[in-house]
Amino acid sequence: MIRIYNTLTRKKEEFKPLEEGKVKMYVCGLTVQDRPHIGHIRASITADILKRYFEYSGFDVTLITNFTDIDDKLIEKEKETGEDFRSIARRIIDEYFENADKLNIKRADFFPEATKHIQEIQELVSRLIEKGFAYVSGGNVYYDVSKFSGYGKLSGKKLEDLRVGARVEPDETKRNPVDFVVWKGAKPGEPWWESPWGRGRPGWHIECSAMSMHYLGETFDIHGGGADLMFPHHENEIAQSEGATGKPFARYWVHNGRLNLSGEKMSKSIGNVVLISDILKTYKPDVVRLYLLSTHYRSPLEYYEDRLKEQEGGYERLRQVLFLISQTEGEEGELNKETIDKFKEAMDDDFNTPKALSAIYSYTKDIFETMKKGPDTKWILSAKKTLKEMLSVLGLFESEEDHEKKDDDLIDLLLTIRSDIREKKLYELSDKIRDGLKKLNIEIEDTDEGSRWKRE
RNA sequence: GGCGGUAUAGCCAAGUGGCUAAGGCGACGGUCUGCAAAACCGUUAUUCACCGGUUCGAGUCCGGUUGCCGCCUCCA
Structure with missing residues (x-):
């Protein structure tokens, strides 16, 4: 029996899948505006461990990890560098995979990208407008937080507190400062997609609602991501998804702790990331x-x-x-x-x-x-x-050493010769070989069963 | 200000009321070895931030204090 801590209930609960023997899981991946750092990898490894252990325990796991490949920062980046945002995104996704593969992180079943699911996103936005959860204003579509009674149930935040904090961007077109954008009108020069509400792009939170439900259904088992996504990202996902469907969204919420850099928060905005x-x-x-x-x-x-x-x-x-x-x-x-x-x-x-x-x-x-x-x-x-x-x-020691086979054979040969030398007690010579190899960062160990070596 | 988390040895880190407080790293002493490395043996927390309380019994539960961290704004 697997017990799992559910952020929604703040308790460890016995894991019971929606569908016998299956685990449907969605984990928020990167917003691909900056190169992947160790914090991203912590989230990926966490998801990887869940996937591996569920599979080991006999479950059939479907894991979805998204890439958010359109957002304000990415557009900013495009303006700064002149490089097309799609190209930036592609480059960072490639770098992510290159490193994730080295780390033996199992690939998710799908890696949906926001820009390839504009249709699903727009359908969700329409649904929210129809149901009165979203409104059009000033070329944007906003989610009306006051319409969703469950708002704050994941993060434990109260609407009143959020208003008091009021560290939300002042925007005259919003009914309420805590409302958030689900469809954002394009300013001149910005990338856009045609929509019933004018040219624009998805808001930050909407793509995860749209894509998770598209691949896993309106209700699924596990939704994960970094603890920093709990609010507002995941809170908003719940509001969007449950608002639209009237059904429970993810049943278990799993958040991995943050990784801080030498006591300081590691964040793109501070720029103190470790790639x-x-x-x-x-x-x-x-x-x-x-x-x-x-x-x-x-x-x-x-x-x-x-x-x-x-x-x-x-x-x-x-x-x-x-x-x-x-x-x-x-x-x-x-x-x-x-x-x-x-x-x-x-x-x-x-x-x-x-x-x-x-x-x-x-x-x-x-x-x-x-x-x-x-x-x-x-x-x-x-x-x-x-x-x-x-x-x-745990995904450890699975990859064979990827060193050159030829080098290895050569070293083995040298060691065989050295054994003969040692049998003749020509230690000065055998030490010379050992010292020489050490300079090449190859260390010899003599044991009862013979000599072996390792790379430093 | 609101919400949440955390405090266990030199360092990292388990511990979800009850035998002598896991495990790893590091350090020191020893065994083995031509030397070295590895391995092995031993030592390294009478005590779990602090103060109270509940209990036959608390690192573990409750109340309070303090420190650190995160979220409330883009972030895995």
Whole structure:
């Protein structure tokens, strides 16, 4: 039984799908105006873990992740750089995929883009106008927040408080300052689509309502995204969707905690972002994954490079144990039930990856200890199966080392020769090889079973 | 100002009333090894921000105080 924290009820709840054995899930992806950073990746990894664990638990998962490829910032960017907004969007989407693939993030089933769903968006806007939830004013269409009684149920905000705060853009054409735009009229020089309300573009929140319902139905299981999207984005999505359909929208809302940069909020507007492509220049994808999974997805996470570095120790330990058990060949072993149960218990409890990792590390210790005692092939084959299964649910250590095979063969050859030299006790020579390789960032380890090497 | 989150060792981080407070990183000492690395063994929180309360029993529940963070404006 999987329990999941639902922002809507502020409680952990047993997950019961709408349709037996299926999970329909929508996660807000990027607004593709700026290059993907580690915060985006935290959200993607969170979605990835949910998808993987649901699938592991026997569910058939449909995951939709959108790209918002038209918005004010993107238009601004186009004006600044002269580059067409479509081209900017394309470039950033490509960069996202390039990095997400390296990180072994499973692809969603669809990646809808706002500009390719203008029709669905306009249909939704029309529906809202017909039902009296939206009104046309000054070339824009606004959502009338006062018409939706459930407004604020996700974020816990009250309309009165929002009015008092009144940090909403003053706009004479709105009936109420908290009303938000669902269709925005185009100013001269801005991109536009033809609509019954004049030339314009979708508001920011509407595309997620339109696309999620288009792909998953009017009611679906899980809606996710970063905690910063809770308000206003997700609150507005609920208002739009439930206003239009009169049915419940997403049943479980899942929000991952923010990732802050060295104690400061990481944000495009401050400009203090850490690009994922920069991180991956220095750190292995699995190290980044370990870093993100070592904190529960809902907790806030401070980004310090040292903490990424810390994970290299754990990464190395897991790599060692995997190397060690890979030396034992044989038929597929049986799962170690006790360990798997511990792992599942952690994951069942709102995807508690730090706890799941601790089960993996404890088991790693068991493996080293057992192997120290002497060969127990059956046990080791079981450990191999068990460890790999757990790691693969977390998306770790799945990609084969993508280094050049030729180089590897060459190093292996050098090591074979070095073993002969060592047998003749010509240590000066063998150390020379070791030192030389070290300068090439290749480190040799001599063990009872022979020598092995790794890249630094 | 309103709303929400969080406070556990040098660092990260589990802990959802009850055996001696998981796990990782780091550090130190030891075993093994030609040396090194890895691994192994041991040490590293009498105590969970603080003050009260409930209870036979609280890091865990309740009230209060303080600190930090986020949202309320574009943001994963």
